[in-house]
Amino acid sequence: MARIQNPQEFEQKRQEIINAALQLISEIGYDNLTIAHILKRLRISKGAFYHYYLSKEDLRSSIFGETNRLTDMLIGPLIDDPNLTALQKLHGFYNTIVSWKNERKNIHLSQLRGFYRPENDSFRSSMIASWIAYFSDKMTRIIKQGIREKAFKVKFNNNLSEIVINLLLGQSEKIAAVMLMALDAPEQETASISKQFHEIVHDYNQALERVLGAKPGSIHLLDPQLLMSWFEFARQAESPAAARKEFVDAVSKTGMA
């Protein structure tokens, strides 16, 4: 007999299932994930799962929908704010996503390698497609405002929003690639990784400025220092032993050990 459940409880349980699924997706890959894995992890019955989701695909759609909806809740008021310029909105749009990621870095970064495993290629492409579908209209609004304000000296066209989003996603992929490469090469100098992050941030900002016809230096999305702190976080999450060793080495260099 079905227990009466209040909406908060329902939402909370749905979220629990999403969290467990994300964890498992990072551990074994979406392609290998079965409902049985989720049941086992959460110690719930098949019936309980199907009370919240229709299928594995329904769960995936919910993950994308939920993420987009949450981001939208944060970004929406900003896009509609009549007191902000287009450049402020572009930076706000991007920073909101970055802060959101930063607050959840224990989820996003400790699972970085898992998320980029080949068994998640399909999951990631679908997520990106869902993200583009959801946010390209909002980017279009920002671009049109920027053109009206003459901050973006370019004639509007129907593909500009996707081109801008493509650059932002290209930058993310490149950053992830550098982080993963650096995680695999613990002997690599921190200075060299930091240099690469600085270059990526600079080069992509410049490409965005050029595509949008924005003044050189007017776009400065992402802070290379933040990327370094993310990288350190990912490295420690992945290898507590290595991090401890580094700490011991650092201490021994000070002559305290």
Added chain:
Amino acid sequence: MARIQNPQEFEQKRQEIINAALQLISEIGYDNLTIAHILKRLRISKGAFYHYYLSKEDLRSSIFGETNRLTDMLIGPLIDDPNLTALQKLHGFYNTIVSWKNERKNIHLSQLRGFYRPENDSFRSSMIASWIAYFSDKMTRIIKQGIREKAFKVKFNNNLSEIVINLLLGQSEKIAAVMLMALDAPEQETASISKQFHEIVHDYNQALERVLGAKPGSIHLLDPQLLMSWFEFARQAESPAAARKEFVDAVSKTGMA
């Protein structure tokens, strides 16, 4: 007992296996593909397959390697030609790939939908990654030459080649998306599809010019008419019945039927 095989015969057999695999990848998706499928399709033994490839992954690497090597054979002389400007090389680079695709359109276009099925997401990402790894150095050489020739008014940076390639790939993905959408909506006006192709080509060329600091109008990769002919080809390959009906309708409009 192993039969003595000459190198041509060996290469020919390897290519046969690649062709069968590509056909199957389009039909059922790489994720679902097993060696058994290939054996059945080609009516060869397990031993015969493993004489040519070590594994499914080895076959995949060979597909990528082979494609890149063939493209390189066509592009190599062009990149090294001292009589060509950077702009000519950029157009030559791109046109070579387009012509190569055009000559094989019975493979590429009749299998368009199959190639973009979710079970090939992983295959496509790996293919793109392999392509970028193989060709970004050559793109870098073209960009550096263009900067020396002052055709590209931009300061060189280490991510520029990848940004340019990203734009080219973004354009391809967008074109494929429009084609697939149009294939699913046979009632859509040809004029509207043609308009979208014209916009994509124009907008991405403009983005490339801006990113590279090239003169407006100096980059004109891809011909929207060619894209329309590809679309018609894909539509007919996919639905011979629909193509016949269109023909009959066209004839009946002329009053001949």
